[in-house]
Amino acid sequence: MATTEEKFRAALMTLMERFPYDSISVQGICDEAGLSRKTFSRHFTCKEDVVAAQLKADIATPTATVLSVLSGAPFPDSSRVLLRHAYGAFYDNRAFYENAVHSLGLMWLSEHVMAAGKSIGTVPYEKDGINDETEMDFVVTLYSGIAATALCWWMRNHFSITPDRLVELVLKWVYDASPSKEMSK
Known part of the structure; x- marks a missing residue:
């Protein structure tokens, strides 16, 4: 059974298949979900x-x-799986995100992708032996920012490549062929 939050998310996604984001009201989301405005307010402040x-x-x-x-997987291997999974989910709902980002903007998307990345926390980086809290915050922010930048680029380019190709580009330039690797030789 769907949670209340899932019902509101599904309602907005359904409405956005038919209407531009700007023309959808909170009351419209509530009506589509079959839930009250008061219930909406317990979960969200705005659409x-x-x-x-x-x-x-x-x-x-x-x-x-x-x-x-x-x-236990090595970071580049686990990154491939993680990015493919995240970019694949975003790609599956690309019409929804294109509609929303048309109104909210790429900066909104970037900020929220970074917040989503930071909500995952330090788990991917803990095995790297980072003991300094400031450095860990920097690393989490850096990699969340890379994911956000890649998504914004991809969206601006109308999803012109597959999720797998996007993952390959990110891994190539972040892990395999970054300019800093070449400069350290």
């Missing part, structure tokens, strides 16, 4: 919160699950 919750459901929540399964 942007519903989009953010969907983004978190598509990216952060499944990524945390995948991380728990891949806890």
Whole structure:
């Protein structure tokens, strides 16, 4: 059975198949979900919160699950699986995100992807032996920012490549062929 939050997210996604994001009201979301405005207010403050919750459901929540399964895998290998999973979920709901981001903007998307990435926490980086809290915050922010930048680029380019190709580009330039590797030779 769907949770109340899931019902609101599904209602907004259904409405956005038929209407532009800007023309959808909170009351419209409530009506589509079959729930009251008071119930909406217990979970969200505005419809942007519903989009953010969907983004978190598509990216952060499944990524945390995948991380728990891949806890012993080398970072580049686990990154491939994590990015493919996150970018695949985003791609599956690309019409929803295109509609929302048309109104909310790429900066909104970037900020919320970074927040979703930061909500996953330090788990992917703990095995790297980072003991300094400031450095860990930097690393989590850096990699969340890379994921956000890749999604914004992909969206701006109308999903012109597959999720797998996007993962390959991110891994190539972040892990395999980054300029810093070449400069250290």
